[in-house]
Amino acid sequence: MASLTIARPLPRAYRLEPSAIAGALLLVALGVTVVYPVLLIVLQSFDVAGPGQPHVWSLQGWQSALSEPLLRSSLLNTITLTVVKQVITMPLAVAIAWVLARTDLPGGNWLEFGFWVAFFLPPLAVTQSWLLLADAHYGLINQFLAGIFGVRQGPFNVYSFWGLVWVDVVTGAFTVKVMLLTPAFRHMNSTFEEASRIVGGGSMRTILRITVPILMPTILVVLLLGMMASLQSFEIEQVLGTPFRFFVFSTMIYNLVESSQPSYAPAAALAIMVLLVGLALIWLQLRMTSRRQFTTVTGQFKNQPVSLGIWRWPLLAVLMLIMLIVLVTPVLLTVAGTFMTAFGFLNIAHPWTLDNWGAAFRDPQFVRSLTNTLQLAFGSAAIGLATYALIAYIVVRSRFAWRRGLDLVSWLPFTVPGLILSLAMLSLFLGVLPLRPLYGTTWVLILTAVLTGMPLGVQILKGGLLQLGAELEEASRVAGGSWWVTFRRILLRLLGPSLLTVGLIVFVSAARNASYVALLSTTANQPLSMLQLNYLAQGKNEIASVIAFIVTLVSVGGACIARAAGFRGAAAI
Amino acid sequence: MSKAQFRIGRRRLLVLSGAAALLQACSAPAPRAMPTQTTAPAQASSSGPGDWDKILSAAKSEGAITVNTFPGSANQTALAEFSKAYPDIKLEQTTLVSSALAPKILQERQANIFTWDVLHQPTTTSLQVLKPAGVLDPIKPAIVRPDVTDDASWRDGFAAGLALTTDMQLAYQSTLVRAQNLMIDTAQVGPDDFKSAQDLLNPKWKGKIVCTDTRISGSTFFPFTLARLKYGDDWMTQFFQTQEPVIINDGAQIAQLLAHGNYPVAIGAIWTVLQDFQKQGIATTIKQLNLPDIDSAGPSTNGTLWLVNNAPHPNAARVYINWFLSKEGQEAWTSITTDNSRRTDVTPKDDSTFVPRGLSLPDLNEEKYLPEIARTQELAKQLIK
Numbered sequence: 001m002a003s004l005t006i007a008r009p010l011p012r013a014y015r016l017e018p019s020a021i022a023g024a025l026l027l028v029a030l031g032v033t034v035v036y037p038v039l040l041i042v043l044q045s046f047d048v049a050g051p052g053q054p055h056v057w058s059l060q061g062w063q064s065a066l067s068e069p070l071l072r073s074s075l076l077n078t079i080t081l082t083v084v085k086q087v088i089t090m091p092l093a094v095a096i097a098w099v100l101a102r103t104d105l106p107g108g109n110w111l112e113f114g115f116w117v118a119f120f121l122p123p124l125a126v127t128q129s130w131l132l133l134a135d136a137h138y139g140l141i142n143q144f145l146a147g148i149f150g151v152r153q154g155p156f157n158v159y160s161f162w163g164l165v166w167v168d169v170v171t172g173a174f175t176v177k178v179m180l181l182t183p184a185f186r187h188m189n190s191t192f193e194e195a196s197r198i199v200g201g202g203s204m205r206t207i208l209r210i211t212v213p214i215l216m217p218t219i220l221v222v223l224l225l226g227m228m229a230s231l232q233s234f235e236i237e238q239v240l241g242t243p244f245r246f247f248v249f250s251t252m253i254y255n256l257v258e259s260s261q262p263s264y265a266p267a268a269a270l271a272i273m274v275l276l277v278g279l280a281l282i283w284l285q286l287r288m289t290s291r292r293q294f295t296t297v298t299g300q301f302k303n304q305p306v307s308l309g310i311w312r313w314p315l316l317a318v319l320m321l322i323m324l325i326v327l328v329t330p331v332l333l334t335v336a337g338t339f340m341t342a343f344g345f346l347n348i349a350h351p352w353t354l355d356n357w358g359a360a361f362r363d364p365q366f367v368r369s370l371t372n373t374l375q376l377a378f379g380s381a382a383i384g385l386a387t388y389a390l391i392a393y394i395v396v397r398s399r400f401a402w403r404r405g406l407d408l409v410s411w412l413p414f415t416v417p418g419l420i421l422s423l424a425m426l427s428l429f430l431g432v433l434p435l436r437p438l439y440g441t442t443w444v445l446i447l448t449a450v451l452t453g454m455p456l457g458v459q460i461l462k463g464g465l466l467q468l469g470a471e472l473e474e475a476s477r478v479a480g481g482s483w484w485v486t487f488r489r490i491l492l493r494l495l496g497p498s499l500l501t502v503g504l505i506v507f508v509s510a511a512r513n514a515s516y517v518a519l520l521s522t523t524a525n526q527p528l529s530m531l532q533l534n535y536l537a538q539g540k541n542e543i544a545s546v547i548a549f550i551v552t553l554v555s556v557g558g559a560c561i562a563r564a565a566g567f568r569g570a571a572a573i
Numbered sequence: 574m575s576k577a578q579f580r581i582g583r584r585r586l587l588v589l590s591g592a593a594a595l596l597q598a599c600s601a602p603a604p605r606a607m608p609t610q611t612t613a614p615a616q617a618s619s620s621g622p623g624d625w626d627k628i629l630s631a632a633k634s635e636g637a638i639t640v641n642t643f644p645g646s647a648n649q650t651a652l653a654e655f656s657k658a659y660p661d662i663k664l665e666q667t668t669l670v671s672s673a674l675a676p677k678i679l680q681e682r683q684a685n686i687f688t689w690d691v692l693h694q695p696t697t698t699s700l701q702v703l704k705p706a707g708v709l710d711p712i713k714p715a716i717v718r719p720d721v722t723d724d725a726s727w728r729d730g731f732a733a734g735l736a737l738t739t740d741m742q743l744a745y746q747s748t749l750v751r752a753q754n755l756m757i758d759t760a761q762v763g764p765d766d767f768k769s770a771q772d773l774l775n776p777k778w779k780g781k782i783v784c785t786d787t788r789i790s791g792s793t794f795f796p797f798t799l800a801r802l803k804y805g806d807d808w809m810t811q812f813f814q815t816q817e818p819v820i821i822n823d824g825a826q827i828a829q830l831l832a833h834g835n836y837p838v839a840i841g842a843i844w845t846v847l848q849d850f851q852k853q854g855i856a857t858t859i860k861q862l863n864l865p866d867i868d869s870a871g872p873s874t875n876g877t878l879w880l881v882n883n884a885p886h887p888n889a890a891r892v893y894i895n896w897f898l899s900k901e902g903q904e905a906w907t908s909i910t911t912d913n914s915r916r917t918d919v920t921p922k923d924d925s926t927f928v929p930r931g932l933s934l935p936d937l938n939e940e941k942y943l944p945e946i947a948r949t950q951e952l953a954k955q956l957i958k
Contacts, residue, residue: 050702050705050706051675051676051679051702051706052679052682052683052702052703052705052706052707052708053705053706069954069955069957069958070957070958073958135833135835136835137833137834137835138833138834138835238822239823239826242786242820242821242822243783243819243820243821244819245820245957245958255786255788255789257672258672258789259672259788259789259950260671260697260698260701260702260789260791260946260950261697261698261701261702261947261950262672262675262676262702341853342832342849342850342853342855343829344829344833345832345850345853345855348853348854348855349854350853359646363646364649423676426676426677426680427680430680430681430683430684430686431683431684436684439686518673519673519676519677522667523665523666523667523668533644534644534645534668535644536823536825537643537644537670537825538644538645538646538825538843538845538846539824539825539828539829539843539845539846539849540646541825541829
């Protein structure tokens, strides 16, 4: 009688996947450049010694933070401002993105480009524009309306809660959402919408029950990014909020750090609180999107624009009005500011001058700062894109065991307030030996810009990848294409609009950001944003406007190049 | 036992290797104890020309110097005169405000990087942060030129410039300006409305005073410290809780608002911004006011020199310091920045901030006032809500 032998499974052939190697290397790199600074911030919250003094470990920093007189009101203000801004901007951005990407609106591409340019405008320059328009005493709109109605003072006051909300919304909180959502809507397969209409669904029902749910990962990511950005928002709150004692978390942290005797421990403790809120939001978002499929681009992809019918021209008029508010007005006022003899004063003998441009160009730092800005912007965009694309691919497409950890770590830079993060980055580049040779060079600024842009870049590319069906890559491999050929000729092309958007955002953010680079810049690597800050600190708003306008031109130049490449790329699909 | 059980998964090996690499990369040297502030050396005997020649020769060999001032194109233009006087010594000028300079200089020093030689810094951060961390060396031994140490060249004598610190060694005050803290719009404020700091508590001005943040800005915590010393903490309590001042951190922004007529009274506006406006025919009704009970004088923002410990170019630093404090240096500096030098052979450039001879005013920059300033800042933290 034959005996039975229990079959044993063949030893599994261990194969080292490239994604595992890349994932591990990225995790190590991010561990050093992201986790380490965050750990430093945590440690700082327990070190109550004065700056430069031997460590003194204590809970006193946390006690000071929690007993801050303004803590409760700042927390409430921060949450209120965040919620109100998202409630206003999110539905509006979704609606506009849908109109731009999925309908036959005339001039849709140009309007989309207009939103990009609106995003490029430096926030401080736009804030100054709205001060000029809506200051309660001297604002031009108030003066005009007061003159017409014969009253002493106009109705608008930019130094108020709603003034703050308005300026926040029009300086980027809204336009960036349109930028990020439009490519996602463009990737939406029309067959889903057609199926809805076939069974009798109207346009609104189709949008709410088909389109939005399918695009939920991207919408949630954009919402989350908006909330995180709002939690950390500082410049506008500092300029407009402090005068009427509207304090938020970021201005509280600023006051602790900017004092002549800085209190880093309580400032770090407050930053940890923001970080914990951020981590909670991230966890929620990951949970909501982890178990569903959101594929919209498949082998049968079709993009059929929806006809707007009689709504075409009214919607165009509305969007043109929005463009007037978010783009045309700030640009005109910023340009006007560059020619003003005294910013905001038009009732003097000679209100206009070319001297500001001359003064800016004659500044011995100008050319070097411009060169540094171009290096910084292009370098950050190139390195950032490659890094974010790799991280997003590993998280979405690979079987790397620690891909969720990689995803979480990529969010971290966004959870820490800018001022505290810049202190931590200073410690990073001085404290980690292999990175120290970079200190004082433009590479420091490039790496910082790449790290701070990582959450947004990775999440947008992740959203784009989630929309792409796996069968497209499989078809390529079946046809004999290698991983690199598939990645280059299928994925990158389909992700083109998202890649361009992310690259552009990194480019612009690197060109105009001052908060992250303030502690890392030197005279040698100083970009234009620091030069602008220096002029503002001296009260030379007119020359600062010139610098702001040049930064905008650099950004628009980058956008034109990217847009041209994007049009060619989109046509090829 | 099968071969599979002895095989370490390559994925696991990669992760372990990565963790090991991470630990290695993160191993920075243990923080060194900051060099403690050295005791002041014995006063150097006056140097002869030969000594100065040696210092100059050594400075030229060093070939460079790094100096920090506050931002300002005038500061950069003024210090370019040093490069003309000493073309063999390349001047690298950074323009960091105190809150940016302090963390940078401290963190760099912890990493054994020494960038700066000389600082032009206000006293508060220098004494509260840099001095305890051992960043500063006594400057007095570095001042060796006879034309600089000559008592006749300085208002109240050479030694008066060392009085900012109790050891009379650490810093040198080259300029003397009257505080320009309080400004009024004479179109909205009567000539007799303000005679003392108590008038700032008049309910008539409730909600109409704009000031910089007392927790941060010297242009406010200096006069408020004087008010508190004269009238008690209640003065500040009343000011913040009853008068509801508008707080704006940016002195330039305050100057703009004042010029637009938004507020009749301002504390902490940048006077030079208003002066620029007045040259354009704007803000001509804005005047500076010196209330006798909160009037003070001291160095201008960039008027105090500090020598950095472990300066990378020590001899170039001495050449720079002696040049800056010389007649040529002070003339170059004040002509472009419109500061008022303490030197008696350099004419004052700004009458509005000139301290008349014989007028003795407290200088809140002096080290002895630090505890009171800290108390003012702490009280402001409690009161600003």
